[in-house]
Amino acid sequence: MMGWNTYLAFILMLYVVTCSFVIYFCVIADPSTSEVAFFMTQTLPRTASQRFEQMFGKRMLRHVTSFLDRSMQLIYLAVVLGSWVVVFWYIYPWITESARVSNIHKYFGYIIFVSCFSSWRLACRSSPGIITASSFHRYEHYPYDNLLFVPNKKCDTTGLPRIARSKFDRLKYNQNVPRYDHFCGWVYNTIGEENYRWFLLFLAIHVAMCMYGTFVCGLLFWGEITEERLMELTFFDRATGETVRATYWIVSQYLFAKRMAESAVFIIMGVMSVALGAFFGYHFYITSKNRTTNEDGKWEDVKRWYKKQKKDYDEAVKNGLVEPAAAAQGDVMTAESTPEISDDDVTCTPGLGPGSSSSTSTGIAGTNSSLQTNVVQATTAVTKVQKAKNEQIYFDPGPLPKNLYDRGFVENWKEVLFPISLRNRSAKKSL
Secondary structure, three states: OHHHHHHHHHHHHHHHHHHHHHHHHHHHOOOOOOHHHHHHHHHHHHHHHHHHHHHHOHHHHHHHHHHHHHHHHHHHHHHHHHHHHHHHHHHHHHHHHOOOOOOHHHHHHHHHHHHHHHHHHHHHHOOOOOEOOOOHHHOOOOOOOOOOOOOOOEOOOOOOEOOOOOEEEOOOOOEEEOOOOEEEOOOOEEEOOOOHHHHHHHHHHHHHHHHHHHHHHHHHHHHHHHHOOHHHOEEEEOOOOEEEEOOHHHHHHHHHHHOHHHHHHHHHHHHHHHHHHHHHHHHHHHHHOOOOHHHHHHHHHHHHHHHHHHHHHHHHHHOOOOOOOOOOOOOOOOOOHHHHHHHHHHOOHHHHHHHHHHHHHOOOOOHHHHHHHHHHHHHHHHHHHHHHHHHHHOOOOOOOOOOOOOOOHHHHHHHHHOOHHHHHHHHHHHO
């Protein structure tokens, strides 16, 4: 028995490790800094898609892609519905038999079950808000920060002006979505300004479901250990023929063999409590800072650019490559302003022109003095050009840019729970 249980325990441990690996490198890790994350999220899907297209053609690839787009919903239904079947079929009778777990948990379970699938359906079917020519002004309430979002840009597909914080959705709606957050495969929906609150509700309910289920299952297992006094028993190992005293590891193997379905659900809920809890914590944090998932990735790019530029500038000042006053102080430098500085500084290079024309117009009689003068002028000009190039490459980025949309914890959450676009529409209807 112990040998078979050890094998099952190994399978479960492999499941936990695999889930942890996939969650970390496909969800948490940054592909721009992690080679493994880049391989898992970029290289592997692209290579697999290219190979499949070569073998079966574009038409079959489109069919498979369309199926895979919906496959995460099917996986969700299989895992969640399958787990609830185990709960109703095995765990509910166990609760009835248990002297330590109240039957009231069964009624809470029904409420959680209905809430779980209701929130999932709501997240699946809710609209993120669609920017069209007629609805454009309803979503035009965010100022441009001239960092992540700049004015006077148009969407290449729709031809509409790009509203601040919006993004073109290519995965489902093929329209611009206001306050674009991300596309969620589990609900097969784009998350934007008007349905981000329902996505958070869906996430919060599933976190509560997994944590609550883990807690109740833990009580049931602990109740069985204490009621049957399993820690005081002696177990027989069929693999070795020896008798062994009870330990937590041996008792856990015994319970796993006795209640395999319940143990599997217990482990799945425990793992998903950590994974979903971390994911919900991330969304709680960025919402409190009034950032979207889309913007948070861009802010990481800004921070990396800022740290590199600041480090390069400080080293350049230390090595005498640039004067400390070369950059404008107090200005917020952005990645987009760097090319403008480069263009301005390159205009210093025509300074070589006058020296050259002067040497040709002086005549043969003044060749030596003219040559000496031109050498001095050329040397001075080269020095200016080099200094200009240094100032072009090294400049003080000033203070780290701040998030223009962060208006404080309470206002940030009000903006999500009561979207501005829906407030505007309600106000117009009341007039």
